[in-house]
Amino acid sequence: xxxxxxxxxxxxxxxxxxxxxxxxxxxxxxxxxxxxxxxxxxxxxxxxxxxxxxxxxxxxxxxxxxxxxxxxxxxxxxxxxxxxxxxxxxxxxxxxxxxxxxxxxxxxxxxxxxxxxxxxxxxxxxxxxxxxxxxxxxxxxxxxxxxxxxxxxxxxxxxxxxxxxxxxxxxxxxxxxxxxxxxxxxxxxxxxxxxxxxxxxxxxxxxxxxxxxxxxxxxxxxxxxxxxxxxxxxxxxxxxxxxxxxxxxxxxxxxxxxxxxxxxxxxxxxxxxxxxxxxxxxxxxxxxxxxxxxxxxxxxxxxxxxxxxxxxxxxxxxxxxxxxxxxxxxxxxxxxxxxxxxxxxxxxxxxxxx
Numbered sequence: 130x131x132x133x134x135x136x137x138x139x140x141x142x143x144x145x146x147x148x149x150x151x152x153x154x155x156x157x158x159x160x161x162x163x164x165x166x167x168x169x170x171x172x173x174x175x176x177x178x179x180x181x182x183x184x185x186x187x188x189x190x191x192x193x194x195x196x197x198x199x200x201x202x203x204x205x206x207x208x209x210x211x212x213x214x215x216x217x218x219x220x221x222x223x224x225x226x227x228x229x230x231x232x233x234x235x236x237x238x239x240x241x242x243x244x245x246x247x248x249x250x251x252x253x254x255x256x257x258x259x260x261x262x263x264x265x266x267x268x269x270x271x272x273x274x275x276x277x278x279x280x281x282x283x284x285x286x287x288x289x290x291x292x293x294x295x296x297x298x299x300x301x302x303x304x305x306x307x308x309x310x311x312x313x314x315x316x317x318x319x320x321x322x323x324x325x326x327x328x329x330x331x332x333x334x335x336x337x338x339x340x341x342x343x344x345x346x347x348x349x350x351x352x353x354x355x356x357x358x359x360x361x362x363x364x365x366x367x368x369x370x371x372x373x374x375x376x377x378x379x380x381x382x383x384x385x386x387x388x389x390x391x392x393x394x395x396x397x398x399x400x401x402x403x404x405x406x407x408x409x410x411x412x413x414x415x416x417x418x419x420x421x422x423x424x425x426x427x428x429x430x431x432x433x434x435x436x437x438x439x440x441x442x443x444x445x446x447x448x449x450x451x452x453x454x455x456x457x458x459x460x461x462x463x464x465x466x467x468x469x470x471x472x473x474x475x476x477x478x479x480x481x482x483x
Contacts, residue, residue, distance in 0.1 A: 173262065174187045174188060174189060174192065174260060174262040175241075175260050175261055175262060176259060176260035176271070177245070177248040177258065177259060177260055187218070187260075189262060189264055191218065191219065192216060192226065192262070192264070192269070193264070194219075195216035195217050195218050195219075195224070196214045196215070196216045196226060199214055199228065200214075203215045203216070205225065205278070206225075206227075206279070206329070208325070208329070208330070208343060210227065210229055210230065210343060210346045211227055211228045211229045211230035212227070212228050212230070213225055213226065213227045213228075214226045214227075214228065215274065216271075216274075223274035224259060224271050224272065224273070224274055225256075225271070225272040225273070225274045225275070226269050226270070226271055226272075227269065227270045227272065228267050228268075228269055229267065229268045229269070229270065229346075237263075240268065241261075244258070244261045244270065247344075247345045248260075250312075250313070250317055250321070250344070250345065252308070252309055252312040252316075253305075253308075253338075254305045254306065254308045254309030254312070254338070254339055254340055254341060255309045255312065255313070255340060255341050255344060256272050256273055256275065256332055256340045256341065256342040256343075256344075257272065257273040258270060258271070258272055259271040259272060259273060272342070273340075275332035275333055275334050275340060275342075276333075276334055276335040277332075277333035277334060277335060277337060278332065278333065279328065279329045279330070279331060279332055279333070280302060280328040280329070280331040280332075280333060280339070280390070280393075280394075281327070281328035281329035281331075282329075283333070284328060284393055284394070284397060285328075285399055291397050291430065291432055292432050294337075294394075295433075295436070296433050296436060296438040296441065296442065297438075298337050299394040299395075299433075300394075300441065300445065300470070300473060300474070301337065301338070301339070302331065302333070302337065302338075302339045302394065303339075303390075303391050303394055303445065303470055304339075304467075304470045304471060304473075305338055305339030305340075306331050306339040306341055306387065306390065307387065307463065307466050307467045307470050308467055309339065309340065309341035309344075310323065310326065310341060310383060310387055310463050311463045311464055311466075311467045313341070313344055313345075314380050314383065314462075314463045314464075315463070315464060320380065321344055321345050322378050322379060322380055322382070322383060323341070323343070323344050323345075323383050323386075324363060324378045324382070324383070325343060325363050325364060325367070325386075326341070326367065326383050326386035326387050326390060327364045327366075327367045327386065327389075327390065327400075328390050328393050329364075330342045330343050331390060363378075363386070365400075365401060366389065366399070366400025366401040366411070366412065367385075367386040367389050367390075367400055368386070369381075369382040369385035369386065369457065370455055371457050379457065380462075380463070381457040381458075381460050381462075382457065383463070384452050384460045384461065384462070384463055384466065385452060385453055385454075385457070385460060387452055387463070387466070388413075388448075388449045388450070388451070388452025388453040388460075389412065389413060389452075389453060391445060391448065391449035391452065392412050392413065392416055392446075392449050392453070393412070394445075395428065395429055395430065395433075395442060395445060395446055395449065396412065396416070396428055396429065396430055397430030397431075397432060397433075398412055398415075398430075399412065400412045400413075413453045416428055416446075416449075416450065416453075417450070420446075420450065425443060425446060426439070428446065429442055429446075438474075440474075441473050441474045444469075444473045444474075445470065445473055448461075448466060448469045448470060448473075452466060
């Protein structure tokens with residue numbers, strides 16, 4: 130069996146010899162040491178200290194078995210950075226494995242250092258990075274498994290999925306995702322620009338709590354770019370208008386993309402629907418047009434109407450439209466968005482508690 134190591138901030142501890150660490154005590158700029166064995170054998174599976182207690186030992190062969198040799202039937206996601214597989218371990222616990230595609234532009238040691246730095250990024254609204262390994266020349270990242278998949282799946286793919294997302298649930302998802310994004314923008318050092326905020330990167334656990342996924346992966350491709358990058362990435366419908374001119378990803382660009390996600394929650398519509406008439410094809414354009422004509426009430430998902438939450442939805446619509454302002458300098462910072470969403474529907478007494 131291949132060796133399995135837990136990385137400590139100052140020393141290397143074999144699994145089982147350490148108690149669960151308080152995640153709040155992990156510094157975002159910590160630099161865990163790398164076990165010498167990993168330098169010699171890059172096929173070693175490395176789990177981080179935040180790894181779930183259910184995973185005691187893990188080898189490459191067990192990962193291959195857990196994914197049925199990376200069977201197409203176990204693919205649960207596909208993005209710009211690679212395919213994501215569901216891995217069901219022998220003890221019944223589950224992981225999500227992202228098989229990174231393309232040239233990562235990093236030597237093995239640099240790759241390990243970047244992944245280990247990302248592992249210290251801990252927040253309840255971020256998908257937790259559990260570990261990494263290499264297999265057949267591919268680099269694998271191991272994440273916590275989210276039972277309810279993506280927001281995109283529930284809004285647009287699952288039969289009757291949107292009807293199961295009532296307004297309080299949708300508001301909770303928007304609030305949680307904004308908190309995860311704020312942690313990336315404000316707390317992480319260096320600050321992380323996500324560059325691809327979209328509903329398929331908002332994952333939901335069994336309680337429909339939002340977790341932002343795929344954060345920080347740009348650092349594995351452009352390790353020497355920190356808060357901005359000159360390589361344009363993103364998904365059609367979520368890309369801020371300024372990216373087409375400057376090709377520079379920014380924090381305010383993330384805010385725009387988040388605003389589009391909030392509009393999805395409000396309307397139940399995709400960011401782009403190519404078969405609709407021109408004025409209603411792009412979600413942002415359509416919403417702005419409807420508001421200019423005073424037809425805000427026609428914007429909301431019919432599934433949400435008549436449930437007594439119209440005032441809250443109007444408040445959230447105002448926030449979303451500020452986020453998708455064409456002028457990036459007129460968009461709010463993410464902390465403002467967090468505060469506004471937190472206070473939606475709150476009584477003055479609730480607000481005074483903060």
